[in-house]
Amino acid sequence: MSGESTSKRSVVEKIVIVFLLGYGMHYLGYFLRIRYFNWLDSLSLDEGMQHCCMYLGHTIFLLILLLYAWAVKGDRKYILSFAHGRAGRNLKYAFFGALVGFGEMGICILAASMNGNLTIRSSASVSVPIFIFAALCVFIQATTEEVESRAFVFGKMHGDGVPLVTAAIVSSFYFSYLHAANPGFGLLPLLSIFVVGIQYVLCYHYFRTIWFNFMAHMVWNYTQDFLFGLPDSGKPAAVSVFSTEVQGSGFFYDKTFGIEGSWMAILMNFLVCIIVFAVGKHMRKKESR
Numbered sequence: 001m002s003g004e005s006t007s008k009r010s011v012v013e014k015i016v017i018v019f020l021l022g023y024g025m026h027y028l029g030y031f032l033r034i035r036y037f038n039w040l041d042s043l044s045l046d047e048g049m050q051h052c053c054m055y056l057g058h059t060i061f062l063l064i065l066l067l068y069a070w071a072v073k074g075d076r077k078y079i080l081s082f083a084h085g086r087a088g089r090n091l092k093y094a095f096f097g098a099l100v101g102f103g104e105m106g107i108c109i110l111a112a113s114m115n116g117n118l119t120i121r122s123s124a125s126v127s128v129p130i131f132i133f134a135a136l137c138v139f140i141q142a143t144t145e146e147v148e149s150r151a152f153v154f155g156k157m158h159g160d161g162v163p164l165v166t167a168a169i170v171s172s173f174y175f176s177y178l179h180a181a182n183p184g185f186g187l188l189p190l191l192s193i194f195v196v197g198i199q200y201v202l203c204y205h206y207f208r209t210i211w212f213n214f215m216a217h218m219v220w221n222y223t224q225d226f227l228f229g230l231p232d233s234g235k236p237a238a239v240s241v242f243s244t245e246v247q248g249s250g251f252f253y254d255k256t257f258g259i260e261g262s263w264m265a266i267l268m269n270f271l272v273c274i275i276v277f278a279v280g281k282h283m284r285k286k287e288s289r
Contacts, residue, residue, distance in 0.1 A: 009160075011161070011162050011163070011166065014157060014160045014161065014162050015157060015162060015166070015167075015170055018152075018153055018156045018157050018160070018162075019153070019170065019174060021156075022148060022149075022152060022153045022174060023174070025061070025064050025065060025068060025148075026061060026148065026178065028064055029060045029061035029064050032060050032064075033057045033060050033061075036057050036060060037054070037057065040053055040054070040057075047238045047239060048127070048130040048134075048238060048239035049130065049133075050238065051134075051237070051238035051239060052130065052133050052134045052137045053137070054235075055134070055137035055138050055140065055141040056137045056140060056141075058140055058141040058144040058145070059140055059144070061144045061148065062140065062143070062144040062147065065079050065144070065147055065148060065152065066079065075152070075156060077159075078151050078152050078155040078156050078159065079147060079151055079152050081147075081151045081155065081210050082143070082147065082151070082210050082211065082214070084209075085208070085209050085211075089209065090209050090211040091211070093207055093209045093211050093212040094211040094212065094214060094215040095215070096212060097203075097211065097212035097213060097214065097215035097216035097217075097219070098215040098216065098218075098219045100212075100216045100272065101215060101216035101217065101218065101219030101220040101223070102219045102220075102223055104216075104220060104268050104269065104272060105219070105220045105223040105224055105259065106223065107268060108252070108259045108262070108264050108265050108268055109223075109224070109228055109230070109244075109259065111252050111264055112252035112253040112259065112262070112264065115250065115251070115252045115253075116247055116248075117246065117247050117248055117249070117250055117252050117253035118230075118244050118245070118246060118247065118253060119244070119245040119247060120228065120242050120243075120244050120245075121242065121243045121244075121245070122242060122243070123229065123240055123241060123242055123243035130239060131226065131241070134222070134225075134226045135218075135222060135226075138218050138221050138222045138225070138226070139214070139218045141218075141221065142214060142217035142218035142220075142221055143214045143217075143218070145175070145178070145217065146200065146204075146210055146213045146214055146217055147210070149171055149172075149174060149175040149178070149197065149200075150171065150200055150201060150204045150210065150213055151204070151210050153170075153171040153174050153175075154167050154168065154171035154201050154204065154205075155204075157170060157171060158205075164205065167201075168197075168198055168201040168202070168205075169198075171197065171201060172194045172195075172196075172197030172198045172201060173194060173197075174197075175193060175194070175196075175197035175200075176190045176191075176193040176194045176197060179193055179233050179234075182233050182234035182235060182257070183231075183234040183235065183236075183256060183257070184231075184234040184254065184256030184257035184258075184261060185234060185257065186257075186261075188254065188257075188261055188262075188263070188266075189233070189234070189254070189257045189260060189261040191266060192260050192261060192262070192265050192266045192269070193233070193260065195266050195269045195270050195273065196260075196265075196269050198269075198273055199269050199272050199273045199276065200213045200216070200217065202273055202276045202277055202280060203216070203276055205280070206276060206277075206279070206280025206281075206283060206284070207280070207283075224237075224258060224259055224260075225237045225240065226239070226240055226241065227240060227241050227242060228240060228241075228242050228244045229241075229242060229243055229244045230244055230258045230259060231256070231257060231258035231260075232258065232260075233257065233258070233260055234256060234257040234258065234260075234261070250262075251263045251264060252264040
């Protein structure tokens with residue numbers, strides 16, 4: 001009976017249900033994370049460790065998603081998609097994802113530097129232990145956002161019969177909306193994160209593994225924050241390998257939201273969307289032969 005009633009739901013009803021489910025869990029996590037941040041402030045940690053632990057707060061969102069997967073058997077396959085597939089294949093796509101994430105951010109930073117928006121200098125503000133711990137914390141943050149926005153919101157919508165294009169657009173808007181409270185958020189950052197969301201949906205859909213997204217997202221964030229000391233979606237960096245001085249905003253950089261608030265980032269991610277779409281279509285044709 002429940003399966004029959006699910007199939008009779010309209011596309012709009014399916015979208016609303018998944019959107020509310022996702023946002024409801026996120027809002028609960030947001031409420032709990034405020035308490036975590038208050039506790040964190042009471043510890044008087046040094047700046048680098050404090051910044052790492054801010055990323056680590058996403059563990060709360062991940063635990064809520066995992067609890068939902070434990071309670072709702074029918075949706076478990078979406079949230080636990082990271083555990084599916086052959087380990088060797090997942091590792092291969094994770095490696096390619098890391099290369100893409102670093103390449104995209106590296107090109108954007110290089111372009112902003114050549115245009116005079118950024119001046120990059122060496123820095124000694126990050127120690128090796130913090131540098132390593134930061135990688136773990138950013139990985140947790142990036143994977144949590146991918147599990148929520150791509151594996152669950154997009155995956156469940158598309159799995160419940162919402163057309164690919166519609167599910168991609170709605171889940172990418174959902175992903176953008178989650179950043180609305182960040183410093184400097186506006187129309188251009190919203191568009192930028194929306195395009196990134198489309199890119200990650202295409203990667204997830206065509207490559208059939210979430211591990212590419214995990215590493216692309218993680219390395220993108222890690223490179224701009226802990227390597228170059230630039231804001232991550234408007235949130236200022238604390239410690240970094242390089243010290244980057246901002247000279248001004250423009251096509252290649254936004255002084256408040258960072259690289260992600262620029263037209264350069266939008267065009268870069270849009271170009272990757274086209275490449276992933278073309279590669280994905282070719283892969284599907286090859287598989288069908």
